[in-house]
Amino acid sequence: MSRFYLTTAIDYVNNRPHLGTAYEKIAADVIARYHRLAGDDVRFVMGNDEHSQNVFRRSTEVGLDPLVYCDRMEGEFRTVWAGLNISFDDFIRTTQPRHKAAVQAMVQQAFASGEIYEGLYEGWYCVSCEEFKPDKGLIDGQCPVHRTTPDWIKEKNYFFRLSKYRDALLEHYATHPDFVAPESRRNEMLRLLEGGLDDISVSRAGQAWGIPLPFALENVVYVWYDALINYAAAIGYGTDPTLFEHWWAQIGEPRRQVVHLVGKDITRFHCVVWPAMLMSAGLPLPTRIFGHGWVLFRGEKMSKSLGTVVDPLDAVEKFGPDPLRLFLSKEIVFGNDGDFSWDRFEEKYNADLANNLGNLVSRVTAMVDRYRQGHLRATLAAPQLAASGLAAATRWAQAFDDLAIDVGCAAVFQFVDRINEYIAIEAPWKLAKAGAAGDTAGNAALDVVLWNATEALRVAAVMLSPVMPAACDEIRRRLGDAPTGVPLLWAQDGQWRESGERFVVSGAALWPRLEPKETPVSEEIKPESAVPDQSQPPVSQWPLESRISIEDFMKVDLRVSTVLTAERVPNSKKLVKLTIDLGSEQRTLVAGIAEAYEADALVGRTVAIVANLKPAKLMGIESNGMILAASPDGGKPMLVAFDQPPAPGTRIR
Numbered sequence: 001m002s003r004f005y006l007t008t009a010i011d012y013v014n015n016r017p018h019l020g021t022a023y024e025k026i027a028a029d030v031i032a033r034y035h036r037l038a039g040d041d042v043r044f045v046m047g048n049d050e051h052s053q054n055v056f057r058r059s060t061e062v063g064l065d066p067l068v069y070c071d072r073m074e075g076e077f078r079t080v081w082a083g084l085n086i087s088f089d090d091f092i093r094t095t096q097p098r099h100k101a102a103v104q105a106m107v108q109q110a111f112a113s114g115e116i117y118e119g120l121y122e123g124w125y126c127v128s129c130e131e132f133k134p135d136k137g138l139i140d141g142q143c144p145v146h147r148t149t150p151d152w153i154k155e156k157n158y159f160f161r162l163s164k165y166r167d168a169l170l171e172h173y174a175t176h177p178d179f180v181a182p183e184s185r186r187n188e189m190l191r192l193l194e195g196g197l198d199d200i201s202v203s204r205a206g207q208a209w210g211i212p213l214p215f216a217l218e219n220v221v222y223v224w225y226d227a228l229i230n231y232a233a234a235i236g237y238g239t240d241p242t243l244f245e246h247w248w249a250q251i252g253e254p255r256r257q258v259v260h261l262v263g264k265d266i267t268r269f270h271c272v273v274w275p276a277m278l279m280s281a282g283l284p285l286p287t288r289i290f291g292h293g294w295v296l297f298r299g300e301k302m303s304k305s306l307g308t309v310v311d312p313l314d315a316v317e318k319f320g321p322d323p324l325r326l327f328l329s330k331e332i333v334f335g336n337d338g339d340f341s342w343d344r345f346e347e348k349y350n351a352d353l354a355n356n357l358g359n360l361v362s363r364v365t366a367m368v369d370r371y372r373q374g375h376l377r378a379t380l381a382a383p384q385l386a387a388s389g390l391a392a393a394t395r396w397a398q399a400f401d402d403l404a405i406d407v408g409c410a411a412v413f414q415f416v417d418r419i420n421e422y423i424a425i426e427a428p429w430k431l432a433k434a435g436a437a438g439d440t441a442g443n444a445a446l447d448v449v450l451w452n453a454t455e456a457l458r459v460a461a462v463m464l465s466p467v468m469p470a471a472c473d474e475i476r477r478r479l480g481d482a483p484t485g486v487p488l489l490w491a492q493d494g495q496w497r498e499s500g501e502r503f504v505v506s507g508a509a510l511w512p513r514l515e516p517k518e519t520p521v522s523e524e525i526k527p528e529s530a531v532p533d534q535s536q537p538p539v540s541q542w543p544l545e546s547r548i549s550i551e552d553f554m555k556v557d558l559r560v561s562t563v564l565t566a567e568r569v570p571n572s573k574k575l576v577k578l579t580i581d582l583g584s585e586q587r588t589l590v591a592g593i594a595e596a597y598e599a600d601a602l603v604g605r606t607v608a609i610v611a612n613l614k615p616a617k618l619m620g621i622e623s624n625g626m627i628l629a630a631s632p633d634g635g636k637p638m639l640v641a642f643d644q645p646p647a648p649g650t651r652i653r
């Protein structure tokens with residue numbers, strides 16, 4: 001069993017958490033849950049950074065003693081984290097005695113060994129960043145992050161000999177290529193190190209809110225120097241050496257990982273200052289520091305001071321925590337920035353959950369209910385489906401091991417596509433019909449298909465459980481594998497089952513489809529010139545004389561069909577070749593939708609087609625029918641969809 005110690009940045013408590021700060025905690029929680037599922041011994045720590053001047057100012061504004069204010073904010077933070085189902089093992093606050101003990105121990109040791117010395121600091125300080133800012137770090141005299149003019153300060157400070165560690169840090173980066181990730185962040189840090197390092201101020205004079213320097217009690221430890229030490233304090237540095245020894249990284253011990261997850265804006269502190277502090281204290285460095293990107297809102301970093309925040313609990317109240325957890329984990333390439341908008345969130349909710357995974361769970365459980373009264377006995381594995389499951393699991397584990405959580409989520413959804421495809425090809429409704437007519441082979445085949453479909457869905461739910469823990473518990477319950485309270489273990493629960501039985505229960509839609517919002521008329525903005533002239537009857541786009549009769553319309557035979565296979569047509573940007581199931585027959589048709597849909601994502605989809613169109617050749621392939629899609633001017637085609645998938649062959653009129 002490997003030990004996995006995972007931390008997030010600790011948050012300033014001058015405001016409640018927003019979706020940007022929550023993103024980091026959700027990502028960390030997904031990683032922690034994945035490692036627990038993989039059987040690792042996990043310690044996942046988060047916390048609050050309380051000795052900031054902003055926190056002190058805020059407490060004064062609301063008329064509270066700073067500690068009382070921080071106590072209150074702890075409650076607010078814990079409420080948000082509970083709402084998002086964040087499973088931290090420990091929550092550290094920098095005002096706790098254990099943290100104070102660790103900070104004073106590290107600072108005292110550095111001072112005693114000459115690593116900290118007295119000097120004078122004169123320069124800019126941005127209180128929102130809590131950072132000393134060199135002139136070159138400002139844009140038009142303003143902090144580029146907060147767009148405010150920093151304070152000019154001149155103080156007697158204590159300095160840490162950061163400059164001394166430049167070469168050792170460069171050496172560590174060279175010998176540990178995974179130390180900083182992603183690659184872009186690593187390169188940024190390398191450029192910074194190559195440019196040389198200055199010593200940094202580690203104390204503030206004339207402030208009462210903070211941890212006093214043990215050797216100069218009238219000063220407090222600079223808030224960043226204080227905060228970074230939380231990672232050691234939380235596992236006993238300065239208070240519990242055995243615990244610290246248990247969790248902290250050991251040189252040459254690959255089965256012990258220490259991973260810090262932080263935002264890209266604070267990588268310099270984590271990838272340069274913190275490792276130098278550890279070297280100075282004679283401690284091994286963490287295994288990996290991952291600098292994730294920002295959640296943007298309308299292209300801006302989501303931030304309270306910029307007024308661009310979204311409350312994560314708004315999404316939780318409406319949808320529960322899981323759709324938001326999935327959206328942030330799957331839709332943002334981990335390491336890059338990603339935009340959040342409610343429209344996109346709802347679009348992905350419909351696509352991934354309502355129409356895809358949720359619909360699949362409903363269809364499978366409803367079929368087991370209808371054809372086997374909810375009871376299934378195990379059969380042998382369907383070789384291709386089980387092999388797809390194994391391949392998806394390999395990609396999923398590699399991705400999560402490498403912190404590529406978006407790739408891990410995509411691997412699970414590719415497997416969900418395979419399950420849809422399996423059902424479309426095996427057509428259990430036909431086997432049921434044959435079975436009912438006395439065909440024993442059909443009956444046996446139906447048992448195999450239903451067992452494998454439920455089994456595949458169960459394995460997919462186990463894989464997705466780090467991302468959507470509550471929803472996956474519910475999927476497993478419906479599949480007759482109700483959670484027992486014993487944590488899932490991939491080595492057991494990820495195995496394809498070929499023995500036993502299950503009692504499946506169907507239920508209400510897990511994620512009811514969201515209908516597009518209608519803009520209330522009062523909110524429509526009509527420019528003066530767009531107001532129609534009321535004196536003339538409006539001219540219709542469809543004048544009466546050119547309209548067709550119902551008989552004419554009925555000549556067009558529109559039908560429901562399911563996509564069985566899909567592949568891009570070579571040398572064509574727009575065309576995909578599809579095999580579709582029309583209930584009574586299978587057809588090949590060519591559709592111009594490749595710019596809007598991945599071929600793989602089409603498999604298993606229910607579509608509407610014109611069934612009685614004369615064949616036509618497109619890029620040398622004979623197309624037998626036409627798929628229906630909305631074609632917005634200048635936009636990409638959008639396939640016509642159904643609330644619930646009707647059986648293939650159903651007439652549309």
Ligand code: MSP
Pocket residue numbers: 008009010011012019020021023024049227228229230261262263264265266293294295296301302303
């Ligand atoms: N207190 C320091 C961290 C000290 S760690 C020893 C701090 N706090 S913070 O509250 O400003 O930010 C906490 C974390 O949230 C940071 O990792 C920060 O990068 C992250 N985020 C803040 N806004 C964010 C987004 N809009 N998007 C993603 N992460 C963001 O910095």
